[in-house]
Amino acid sequence: MLSAPMQQQVNIGLIGGGTVGGGVYKALQANGALMASRLGIKISVTKVVVREIKKSRPVHIPAALLTTDFHALIHDPEIHIIVELIGGTTTARSVVEAALKAGKPVVTANKALISKHGETLFALAKANKTNLYYEASVAGGIPIIKVLRESLIGNRVVRLYGIVNGTCNYILTRMKAEGAEFMDVLADAQRLGYAEAEPSLDVDGHDAAHKTGILASLAHGFWINPQDIYVEGIRHIGKLDIQFATQLGYTIKLLGIVKCLPSLKKSKGPRQAIQVSVYPALLPKDHVMANVSGVYNAVLVRGDIVGDTLYYGRGAGQDATASSVLSDLADAALDLKCSSRDRVPAFVDHEKNGKVLSTGELVTRYYLRLGVSDRPGTLASIATILARLNIGISSVIQPEGHEGATVPLILMIHDASNASMQKALKQIEKLPVVKGAPVLIRVEDFE
Ligand SMILES: NC(=O)c1ccc[n+]([C@@H]2O[C@H](COP(=O)([O-])OP(=O)(O)OC[C@H]3O[C@@H](n4cnc5c(N)ncnc54)[C@H](OP(=O)(O)O)[C@@H]3O)[C@@H](O)[C@H]2O)c1
Numbered sequence: 001m002l003s004a005p006m007q008q009q010v011n012i013g014l015i016g017g018g019t020v021g022g023g024v025y026k027a028l029q030a031n032g033a034l035m036a037s038r039l040g041i042k043i044s045v046t047k048v049v050v051r052e053i054k055k056s057r058p059v060h061i062p063a064a065l066l067t068t069d070f071h072a073l074i075h076d077p078e079i080h081i082i083v084e085l086i087g088g089t090t091t092a093r094s095v096v097e098a099a100l101k102a103g104k105p106v107v108t109a110n111k112a113l114i115s116k117h118g119e120t121l122f123a124l125a126k127a128n129k130t131n132l133y134y135e136a137s138v139a140g141g142i143p144i145i146k147v148l149r150e151s152l153i154g155n156r157v158v159r160l161y162g163i164v165n166g167t168c169n170y171i172l173t174r175m176k177a178e179g180a181e182f183m184d185v186l187a188d189a190q191r192l193g194y195a196e197a198e199p200s201l202d203v204d205g206h207d208a209a210h211k212t213g214i215l216a217s218l219a220h221g222f223w224i225n226p227q228d229i230y231v232e233g234i235r236h237i238g239k240l241d242i243q244f245a246t247q248l249g250y251t252i253k254l255l256g257i258v259k260c261l262p263s264l265k266k267s268k269g270p271r272q273a274i275q276v277s278v279y280p281a282l283l284p285k286d287h288v289m290a291n292v293s294g295v296y297n298a299v300l301v302r303g304d305i306v307g308d309t310l311y312y313g314r315g316a317g318q319d320a321t322a323s324s325v326l327s328d329l330a331d332a333a334l335d336l337k338c339s340s341r342d343r344v345p346a347f348v349d350h351e352k353n354g355k356v357l358s359t360g361e362l363v364t365r366y367y368l369r370l371g372v373s374d375r376p377g378t379l380a381s382i383a384t385i386l387a388r389l390n391i392g393i394s395s396v397i398q399p400e401g402h403e404g405a406t407v408p409l410i411l412m413i414h415d416a417s418n419a420s421m422q423k424a425l426k427q428i429e430k431l432p433v434v435k436g437a438p439v440l441i442r443v444e445d446f447e
Contacts (some may be wrong), residue, residue: 016085087431141320155303
């Protein structure tokens with residue numbers, strides 16, 4: 001609880017004064033008074049920890065506030081809330097652990113940290129009768145954590161679909177609009193600052209997996225081990241796939257997917273099975289998620305009571321992310337004022353029987369693009385392999401206008417398990433009529 005003379009003010013220590021830290025400082029300058037009038041509590045930045053005090057910063061932070069000593073902030077009795085905004089999982093972890101052990105509420109925007117160490121950190125918060133707030137860790141300015149933690153608390157989350165990586169969405173949007181190849185758009189995105197020089201975290205799906213795992217943990221009440229998430233990025237998507245998907249009535253998006261599936265009967269009783277995965281998928285082109293463009297993010301949550309709900313907004317950037325940090329600061333300040341430090345529980349430890357479906361068990365429809373020799377019997381040899389594995393073909397398209405020794409062949413495949421499909425692909429690849437690596441993309445109908 002805040003000490004009596006401090007009732008109307010909480011002091012915060014910002015650990016990190018870069019893009020997001022600078023954004024939080026700037027937003028509090030702009031809207032701090034408005035927040036104080038709404039909350040009845042003034043939120044005041046007492047210190048800002050940076051690595052290099054003398055560095056010039058796009059957002060000016062008075063020199064008197066800057067320090068390099070995060071320990072001093074954590075142990076300063078006049079600082080009530082610690083805000084971790086340095087990123088990474090080493091120093092950031094030490095900061096968060098030390099603050100929680102000191103009994104201080106912590107706000108973080110760090111998805112990598114929550115994804116990797118969330119289970120331990122939430123337990124630490126609970127043991128120290130404090131709380132960990134992490135709204136900004138998923139989908140930037142979209143208040144999706146609060147939605148799952150509070151607004152939809154009366155629902156079982158049946159489905160959750162997220163476009164949660166702005167870089168991938170930007171690249172796929174431009175590939176479609178310009179008929180361009182992945183590598184060309186990536187290079188341009190890097191030049192324009194929409195993609196990192198080392199793009200793997202984004203384009204290989206890992207960043208989306210961090211966020212999808214956090215949302216799945218929250219939605220299903222048990223901690224999802226990041227290693228249990230099936231992850232595929234977008235490097236293998238070619239302009240031909242975007243073009244054929246469009247002709248077939250689809251748009252390709254990188255989706256984080258959390259599906260609640262029927263309970264699995266096990267010797268120790270039924271276990272709740274959920275699919276947690278990240279992969280590019282063909283979406284029906286008129287679906288609202290197919291029309292989320294550029295760097296924007298969106299999360300569709302289907303609750304068993306509420307039905308479909310949709311959350312859309314800027315998934316990253318200084319101001320959008322700062323907005324989510326301010327939301328957490330307001331909660332943390334109110335919780336301190338009302339002496340209810342764990343009013344909103346971490347909410348990731350109530351389901352004791354949760355299980356993530358293994359990769360082989362994932363069942364979806366597929367788009368399969370092959371390069372094949374244009375000669376009779378080709379389709380029959382491929383269809384035979386699929387039939388032997390009980391995999392049904394729903395349609396076959398051999399687009400016109402492609403001439404030469406190798407032509408594209410597109411097969412739309414009925415629901416099949418990933419294990420069966422991978423087996424089939426291994427055999428198909430070995431056929432002498434099949435040239436180059438097959439491209440397999442899942443189809444998501446939002447059923
Ligand atoms: N940027 C976004 O759009 C966005 C969106 C959502 C979530 N996030 C998350 O927000 C967090 C911060 O990201 P950011 O973009 O603000 O990073 P950033 O611009 O690189 O800023 C990091 C800040 O932390 C300071 N810092 C780094 N290591 C430190 C250390 N060992 N000791 C003291 N200070 C240290 C840096 O000091 P100097 O200023 O002296 O270098 C800088 O002020 C990350 O977890 C990120 O994933 C970012």
